[in-house]
Amino acid sequence: MSDMEHETYYLLMMGALDDDLDAEQAERLQTHLRLCPPCQREWHALTAIDRLLREAPMLMPAAGFAQRALTRLPDRRHRAWLLAGMYLVLLLSGALPVLAGTWLVTQYGVLVQEPGVLGTLLRALAHTAEVIGTVVAALLTSAGRFVLENPPILG
């Protein structure tokens, strides 16, 4: 009998273990098991393991588990306030630069309209963006190298 044919009966055995066979499939499996010693051995091993696992009890933790777990729980209300505070800080950190920018424009908007000042400002902004780009690229390269050198990080 080929491996493929055995495989068909292995599938039927799994169905039988899950109590998931109809009468015709159960009969087919029984007939085959009577004629095929290797499948018979496999079936006996499978049913023995199935019984062992079904009889294994649900283990309970040592007494006082719930109390020990309870003492480790964080304070949800405190945590909620902390998160709210963090969101507020993030919001302000985003809003403040916008407010500061608006104030600067209203104060020095006239000066910026001067062609010389505008050109210098744009060049300074471009240089700043370039520096930030270099720093970010260096950080990403280092992080990538670190991950490659430490495979467990990727699981």
Add this chain to the structure above:
Amino acid sequence: MSNEEQIWLEQARKGDKAAFGHLIEAYQGPVYNLAYRMLDNAGEAEEAAQEAFIRAYTRLHTYDPAHKFSTWMLSITSNYCIDVIRKRRAILLSLDEPLPPHPALHSDNNKGPEAEMIQTEQQAMVQAMLQELPEEYRQTVILRYWYDLSYEEIAEVMNTTVSAIKSRLFRARRQLAESRLNREAQPVAQTIAQSVVLAV
């Protein structure tokens, strides 16, 4: 989930720790059993079970009442156990000698009733069999046999497909059966080898 448990859940969502304590009492067995069967160490299982409850408490707002609370708890526990197993492996890979177990996690000094029960030969055999399996197969077998979950529910806990679960259970059972057959065949092979040696 019973009405009483739903009330505890609602109260716990509002920050009532005592209400969550009732849920811990109700689910400590299934959560601890899963952790113990996965990790095979009483100290680590206690730590994992506690950590699972802490994670559940801090993420209560993400729990969808359309699903069973037990399934959600088992999912958190099994994910945590898989992380622990992967960390163990990472430590073993990165060191020539394994680290001595942390005293707080060392089961020998902290044997509870569960450790005494496991001394029985049958239980030791079950644990040994489970540890032979890759963790994803082990997880599937545990959820199927101890929790009597359907394939769909196991797929939900493990965040995968029903066909993947069927395939894992099929392979796990066959691996366990092969291993049992090999163990049974070993004494016979040894006897034959001894007879041959004696005959020569």
